[in-house]
Amino acid sequence: MQLFFQTLVGGIGFGAVYALVGMGFTIVYRTMGLVNFAHGQIAMIGAFLSATFFLDTKLPFAVAAIMSMAATAVVGLAIEGILRPLEARDFDLMLIGTLGFGVVLEAVATRIWGATGRAVPAPVDRPLQIFGIIIRTYDLVVIGVGAVATVAVWVLLNRTKAGAAMQAVAMDRDAATSVGIRVGRSNAMAFALGAGLAALAGSLAAPLLYVTPSLGSSLGIKGFCAAILGGFGNINGAVIGGLAFGILDGFAAGHFQQYSDTVTFLVFAVAIMVRPTGILGELTVNRA
Amino acid sequence: MRVTTMSRRWLLAVSACTVLVVVAGCSSSKKTSGTTSTPLAAVGSTSAASGGASTASASTASASTAGSSAAPADTSAIKIAVIDAQSGQSSSLGKWEYDGVKLAVDQANAAGGINGRKVELTVFDDQADPTVSTNLARKAVSGGFIAILGPAESADAIAMSPILQQAKIPYITSGQSPAMPKLGDPYLFLNSPTSTTYDTTLANYAVKTANFTHIAMITNNGAYGKGEHDAFTAALKALNVTPVTDQIVTPDQTDFSAALTSIRQKNPDALFIGAEEVESGLIVKQARGLGIKATIIGAAPTSTPIFVQTAGTANAEGAVSSTPYLTNDTNAQTKAFAAAYDAAYGTEPELHGAKAYDGAEIMLQALKTTNGAGGQALDDAIRAVKYQGLVGNFAFDATGVGVHETQIGIIKNGVLTAAS
Numbered sequence: 001m002q003l004f005f006q007t008l009v010g011g012i013g014f015g016a017v018y019a020l021v022g023m024g025f026t027i028v029y030r031t032m033g034l035v036n037f038a039h040g041q042i043a044m045i046g047a048f049l050s051a052t053f054f055l056d057t058k059l060p061f062a063v064a065a066i067m068s069m070a071a072t073a074v075v076g077l078a079i080e081g082i083l084r085p086l087e088a089r090d091f092d093l094m095l096i097g098t099l100g101f102g103v104v105l106e107a108v109a110t111r112i113w114g115a116t117g118r119a120v121p122a123p124v125d126r127p128l129q130i131f132g133i134i135i136r137t138y139d140l141v142v143i144g145v146g147a148v149a150t151v152a153v154w155v156l157l158n159r160t161k162a163g164a165a166m167q168a169v170a171m172d173r174d175a176a177t178s179v180g181i182r183v184g185r186s187n188a189m190a191f192a193l194g195a196g197l198a199a200l201a202g203s204l205a206a207p208l209l210y211v212t213p214s215l216g217s218s219l220g221i222k223g224f225c226a227a228i229l230g231g232f233g234n235i236n237g238a239v240i241g242g243l244a245f246g247i248l249d250g251f252a253a254g255h256f257q258q259y260s261d262t263v264t265f266l267v268f269a270v271a272i273m274v275r276p277t278g279i280l281g282e283l284t285v286n287r288a
Numbered sequence: 289m290r291v292t293t294m295s296r297r298w299l300l301a302v303s304a305c306t307v308l309v310v311v312a313g314c315s316s317s318k319k320t321s322g323t324t325s326t327p328l329a330a331v332g333s334t335s336a337a338s339g340g341a342s343t344a345s346a347s348t349a350s351a352s353t354a355g356s357s358a359a360p361a362d363t364s365a366i367k368i369a370v371i372d373a374q375s376g377q378s379s380s381l382g383k384w385e386y387d388g389v390k391l392a393v394d395q396a397n398a399a400g401g402i403n404g405r406k407v408e409l410t411v412f413d414d415q416a417d418p419t420v421s422t423n424l425a426r427k428a429v430s431g432g433f434i435a436i437l438g439p440a441e442s443a444d445a446i447a448m449s450p451i452l453q454q455a456k457i458p459y460i461t462s463g464q465s466p467a468m469p470k471l472g473d474p475y476l477f478l479n480s481p482t483s484t485t486y487d488t489t490l491a492n493y494a495v496k497t498a499n500f501t502h503i504a505m506i507t508n509n510g511a512y513g514k515g516e517h518d519a520f521t522a523a524l525k526a527l528n529v530t531p532v533t534d535q536i537v538t539p540d541q542t543d544f545s546a547a548l549t550s551i552r553q554k555n556p557d558a559l560f561i562g563a564e565e566v567e568s569g570l571i572v573k574q575a576r577g578l579g580i581k582a583t584i585i586g587a588a589p590t591s592t593p594i595f596v597q598t599a600g601t602a603n604a605e606g607a608v609s610s611t612p613y614l615t616n617d618t619n620a621q622t623k624a625f626a627a628a629y630d631a632a633y634g635t636e637p638e639l640h641g642a643k644a645y646d647g648a649e650i651m652l653q654a655l656k657t658t659n660g661a662g663g664q665a666l667d668d669a670i671r672a673v674k675y676q677g678l679v680g681n682f683a684f685d686a687t688g689v690g691v692h693e694t695q696i697g698i699i700k701n702g703v704l705t706a707a708s
Contacts (some may be wrong), residue, residue: 254546
């Protein structure tokens, strides 16, 4: 019983991280129609930045994470700005461009922070005991922050003008332009928002894992799969998919030890074959 | 929002490819994203050559060509390759090894080299990947190197064995897996005791001195971890003790909550870790976070500063380590070594730097005996060396093992001290 609940809580904790990564993916996809292959690496940069603020500048963990989100959003803006000329011209090139940026970010991270990586202590590390079940306090923190972030994103997209503009651009770019929406600026904001979410995911994951330049690929792949599992293009789907993927990952690790990754992706592949549109159904963007 | 068949098919194709790539990648030993790090051949080369231009560039894939001809002339440099992980999670091992070796070589070159010839080191990054190290072994053979120092990873050393044996290039490695002496490769030498030695000493301490009764094990399934697992289990068996649980993780794993939860349930009083430095540190950090209070016991990795750093000083307190190199203050020789190391690199040395230094010193002694020649003669000379080193008294046996004992140390306030 104890094992089940502990695995469940741990799985939901990681699920929150994957949900954040998946949400960032999905927002960029929904608003710009772009699958950002550098998203995992952006999360990694966020993780390194918050680790540096937390460990070297000795800022409180929350402050470090927020500063890292802001800094990474700026990085996101820079990437979008560089790739913007390609967007109007050739979309596939922009896609390859993000792939290239992923490689560059990983190399830059290695140059700045070294190859070995850093261990980040959790800001709260005394384990909690609830009904005789030991739960890692930090897991609850991650879940809480993830929930708050999801609600904030929902409010932003559905209750603010900027969010409405983003959704309008996603629906019909030309119509949005004709009603006076600045598409370029809206896209930049969307990219920055996606990058900020990625940085938050990275910062939260840092004490759970180990921050190295290769953290990006593993977080990116799992976030991407989470988004697909929940229904690609569907923001609610990204959240559901993230949680589902995290729980799947947690239980696979518990039962299959060294083969957990193989099992997780096998189950994912079967799930996608059975229901290709994902749990909540996909909303693909037409970039005709 | 129109959903066209084209975009749906494209998305499915992308996701299918992603899954295939991931499953394929996850089953092999993953070392960063494959697209970025193409095997860096020469990270840097140090040449203490007095006259000619110093080659500080690190671009070509082949060996450094600092004016030395293929056939050793009277004043040409003696080429030794250092093959180690200079990137990735095990890069600390590679750095320690290189620093220790370079210190020995620089000292030798400053004293006149090998009968007037300078020793030239070239570093190769094998990323702790046996595939890469195999390629680098071939490069070393074709590049005219007569000896190799490294690698620190046992899996890589084993992978390189057939190539180096055929080319008659002796190599002194810092790995400790008992699988290495079992190879029967006459050109392979170890500058460290094997896991069997480490773990027998550790098991004896744990059971007889510290009186632990519930010992849990967590090891990784890489070459080093597997060696540790088998050696420690065998050592416990010889003392009629069975571990309460035996968890296996992978070398690249960073989240251990599943294994640690199982361990916690068995309520152990000691937890044996068989994994490299960083992974051991992460395991300890997460174990303490889950409320596991057992004493941590392990071999060489638990004696290093990077283990303490990764785990957190508070979490590493009281960890027991079996190691042949306890502190830098053990005797006059270690003090002198530590002073020189500190002067050269600005940090204090530890076990890995010490054993790399010993290995290099032995290689240099053998080279003096053969007057710079390699091949079978060098191999015999190495085996004949009797050397009082920093990590023990070296006397190589037929399988290549030189040191046969270790001691017990305990981490107190982040520093390894001798167990009283």
